[in-house]
Amino acid sequence: MAKREVKIGLKNDGYHMKLPQEFYLREDVVEIARDLLGKVLVTKINGIRTSGIITETEAYAGKEDRASHAYDGRLTSRTEVMFRQGGIAYVYLCYGIHSLFNVVTNKSGSPHAILIRGIQALEGVPAILKRIGKPTYQPNYTNGPGKVSKALGIHFSHSGEDLQGPRIWLEDRGIQVTKQNIEVSPRIGVDYAAEDALLPYRFLMRYT
């Protein structure tokens, strides 16, 4: 088998297994953030299919989490997406330049989300390289949240997209990630969140 284009499931896109809605509806956003390591984030933007293995995530635990955009129930036209039922994308503009992609989880009214902070490119590498303007792929080209969106063609206008839909979704391709391969740490860039800044809500996949 030369490529990773292996038929391992039959659902929606006819080739791979999309993570089902129930995956996103679970209560514990921290657990889901851990589960997302090793899953595959796929986009088909303007007919171009690109994907990557998720290697880094951060959980944002809703109204009680001072680091979350939805802290204290803050409901605005931007954060409204987080309050919807899990299984959709929350994408917002950061520093005026970067679109940051999040997975919304939990039931309607519980604004939990997971920031995807890193991937390892899997499919559509030429298209990814074209988007990021590099000649050859290096893992550090997709090891930050802004870089993830740039590589996969995700824009903040995609906020609210259904993850069972045709443009952005996640797949399980059977990549095993054991506890030994997971590193846990506090979240990045949330110093403003007081005591919540130290919560161990960041997960990284150790891979060689």
Place this chain on the structure above:
DNA sequence: CGGCCGATCCACT
């Protein structure tokens, strides 16, 4: 309205 600032990245020293 006006002003501040962010769940970042990269080039440069």
Place this chain on the structure above:
DNA sequence: GTGGATCGGCCGA
């Protein structure tokens, strides 16, 4: 290690 890029969201007046 530092600073500039760059602009929508948010809050206060």
